[in-house]
Amino acid sequence: MSAALELEKVGISFGGLRAVDNVSLTVAPGEIRGLIGPNGAGKSTLVNITAGEQRRHDGRVRLLGQDVTGVRATKRISDGLARTFQRPEIATRLTIRENVELAVGSGRGDLAEAEKMLADLDLSGWLDIDGKHVPYPVLKIIDTVRAVVARPAVLLADEPAAGLTTEDREKLVDLLRTARDRMEMTIVLIEHDVPLVFELCERVSVLDSGVLIADGPADEVRRRAEVIEAYLGVGSENA
Numbered sequence: 427m428s429a430a431l432e433l434e435k436v437g438i439s440f441g442g443l444r445a446v447d448n449v450s451l452t453v454a455p456g457e458i459r460g461l462i463g464p465n466g467a468g469k470s471t472l473v474n475i476t477a478g479e480q481r482r483h484d485g486r487v488r489l490l491g492q493d494v495t496g497v498r499a500t501k502r503i504s505d506g507l508a509r510t511f512q513r514p515e516i517a518t519r520l521t522i523r524e525n526v527e528l529a530v531g532s533g534r535g536d537l538a539e540a541e542k543m544l545a546d547l548d549l550s551g552w553l554d555i556d557g558k559h560v561p562y563p564v565l566k567i568i569d570t571v572r573a574v575v576a577r578p579a580v581l582l583a584d585e586p587a588a589g590l591t592t593e594d595r596e597k598l599v600d601l602l603r604t605a606r607d608r609m610e611m612t613i614v615l616i617e618h619d620v621p622l623v624f625e626l627c628e629r630v631s632v633l634d635s636g637v638l639i640a641d642g643p644a645d646e647v648r649r650r651a652e653v654i655e656a657y658l659g660v661g662s663e664n665a
């Protein structure tokens with residue numbers, strides 16, 4: 427079976443800065459892959475390249491076995507790729523239900539499934555509330571729900587745990603596990619919450635200064651000295 431996502435020698439420079447340098451990685455179908463690294467490591471740039479928002483780069487990107495290098499972001503979405511952003515993309519003038527309906531309508535999901543998912547996460551009480559009245563941690567998790575209920579084949583989740591309460595963090599774990607186990611979604615989880623990444627991911631990739639310094643089974647990566655070193659100064663208690 428072909429990889430869900432494959433990056434081959436991907437690189438990009440901004441002026442004199444090599445933000446991503448010769449990164450190759452392969453994500454298997456149904457995998458939850460962690461992508462970690464300190465601030466400025468190039469994680470979001472790699473997501474932008476993968477999503478097709480940054481198309482002038484070196485190397486190749488393959489999605490579900492198809493070479494999508496140079497292909498527009500909108501086409502990659504229709505081919506099964508979705509991403510979330512660090513800031514939730516909720517329309518604040520619409521209710522949560524309307525936001526979720528829009529997400530379902532944009533993808534392959536169905537509304538009943540979306541509402542069940544919100545009920546399972548104990549979030550149904552927000553459905554008729556306008557986005558502008560919903561607290562940030564709730565918006566943040568509903569943003570991930572929106573992405574999941576559209577049923578992409580591959581989801582790039584950019585810092586979904588940032589700003590979550592401990593309780594919402596548990597909900598995020600359930601949500602991502604459900605997406606993978608019941609919807610067979612492939613997920614790339616970009617996170618500063620390193621314990622969360624090691625809780626959820628079988629394999630972890632580590633970027634530092636644009637370079638992939640570790641890539642492999644979570645237990646092995648956790649032990650690698652360079653990984654711990656890359657985190658020194660940005661919260662070594664997380665490494």
Ligand SMILES: Nc1ncnc2c1ncn2[C@@H]1O[C@H](COP(=O)(O)OP(=O)(O)OP(=O)(O)O)[C@@H](O)[C@H]1O
Nearest residue numbers: 440441443445463464465466467468469470471472
């Ligand atoms: N469009 C751009 N123009 C110039 N420099 C950029 C651009 N986008 C990113 N950079 C730089 O590339 C480097 C990698 O940035 P990126 O946002 O990908 O890192 P990151 O690992 O996602 O960081 P964070 O964890 O803080 O979100 C940084 O030095 C950043 O300033």
